[in-house]
Amino acid sequence: MPEFLVPFEALATLAAEEFELELEENINFHEFYEKKYERVREEAQRLGSVEALPGYKRYMLNEFERKVRADELDEASLREQWEISGLYTVFRFRKVGPEGCKQKIRKR
Numbered sequence: 001m002p003e004f005l006v007p008f009e010a011l012a013t014l015a016a017e018e019f020e021l022e023l024e025e026n027i028n029f030h031e032f033y034e035k036k037y038e039r040v041r042e043e044a045q046r047l048g049s050v051e052a053l054p055g056y057k058r059y060m061l062n063e064f065e066r067k068v069r070a071d072e073l074d075e076a077s078l079r080e081q082w083e084i085s086g087l088y089t090v091f092r093f094r095k096v097g098p099e100g101c102k103q104k105i106r107k108r
Contacts (some may be wrong), residue, residue, distance in 0.1 A: 006088070020097025029088040 008026070015021040
C-alpha cells in the first residue's frame, strides 16, 4: 500500500472544493485503534467469546493484546512498530454535495 506525505490542510481543502467532501474525523492512529479495540472488545463480551467474532476482529483483538503485553513479553520490534504507528493519522471524509456518494466526473 503506498504512503504519501501531504500537508493535511491542502488535502482537506482539495477534498472540499473538488469533491464536496467534509472532514468528519482526524485523529492519531493510536487513539483510533484504541477506540476501535474498545468496540470490538465490547462486541466479543456481548457475543460471549472472542471466537464468535469475525476473523479480522478476532485478529485485531489479539494484536492489541500483544501490543499491551509487549513490555512484559520483551518484544522490542512490536514496541517499535507501535511507537512508529503513532506518527500516522486516521481521517474520514463524508460526501456532502448534491451528488451523494457519486464521484464527480471531470470532462477533459
